[in-house]
Amino acid sequence: MDAIDWDQTIRKLGKKSTPQRRAILTALSRMNRPATVEEIFVAVREHHETSISTVYRNLELLFSEGLTTKQGFPGEKTRYCLKREHHEHTLVCIDCQKIVTITGCPLESYAIEVGRRENFVVVDHRMEMYGYCQQCNHLRGRLSK
Amino acid sequence: MDAIDWDQTIRKLGKKSTPQRRAILTALSRMNRPATVEEIFVAVREHHETSISTVYRNLELLFSEGLTTKQGFPGEKTRYCLKREHHEHTLVCIDCQKIVTITGCPLESYAIEVGRRENFVVVDHRMEMYGYCQQCNHLRGRLSK
DNA sequence: ATAATAAATGCGAATCATTCCTATTCTTAT
C-alpha cells in the first residue's frame, strides 16, 4: 500500500518516481518523528541502496514542496518530519532529546494578527518548547550540586 | 557608561573582564538585534582587535550564562542577541531576511500547561514567524510566473 | 516495446560555519 501511495504523491509533484524517493517517503512515514538525515539514511538503507547525497537532495525537495517539516536549533543536526494532517509543535527534552509532539496550536491567528500589524504576509511559524522530561528531571534533582 | 556596566556584568559571572568581552557586550548592546557571529565580529573590530574564535567563545559563554539568546534555523547562520527585559519573538522576511522583533508573547502560560500535561518541566520555548515583508511581497507579486 | 532526453543518482571533492589546539598574553588576587 505504501509504494503505490508514494508513487502518486511524487508524480503529483511533477517529479520522477524513483525507488530512492519512494523509500525515503516510506522511511519518513514509518519513523513519523523529526529525524536526522543520518537516521533517515540508515532507515532507507535497510531496504534500498542509496547515497547520503540523494537523501539530502530529496529531503530538501520534500521540504520545499511542503511535504515535510525541517527543524533544528543551532549546533543541532537538521531534522525532517513528514507533515501530518494537522499543524504540530514539539516539546524537546534538553537532556535526553526525547521529542513529544503536541497537537493543537495557539498561534495561527496570533501570527496573522502580528503580520497585519507589522505589514508582513506571514506564511509560517515555528515553535518549540524545551524542558526536562520526567526521567531527566528526577536525575537532575539527584545530581544537582 | 557602557564600559563600567559591562565590566561589572562580567565580574558577576565570575569571569575575567577582558577588553574583548567588554567590546562584544558593547557591540551586542549597540546592535540590539539578532546578529550573526560575523556581524558581531565586524562590529567589535571597528573598535578593538579580536579574533573570530574569541567572539565565538564569548558569545557561547554569554548564551550559556543566559545573557543572550541564540537562534537560527537549519541552513542559516546562528544569531545571538542580548536579552532584553522582556521575552521576545521575531518575524523574519523569507526573502530579504529582515527581522522584526515582536514584544509580547502568547505562549508563557500555554507552554507551562503543555508541560504539565506531558510531564515535562518546560523551561524555555522558541518561536519565530516567517513571511514576506511589504517590499518583498510587492516584488514577489510582480515577478510571479 | 524502443529510443531519445531530461531528470535523478552516486560518489568524491569542496564549502563553510564552528570548534579545537596550544603557545603566548593578560587579569586578578596576593
Add this chain to the structure above:
DNA sequence: ATAAGAATAGGAATGATTCGCATTTATTAT
C-alpha cells in the same frame, strides 16, 4: 610587583551539507 590561572589569537581540524559531473534511470513520444 608577582604568581597562577584564565583568556586570547590564529591556524588547523571537524563535520554537516552542498556541489560537480559522469553514469544510470524514468518518462514520453514514436
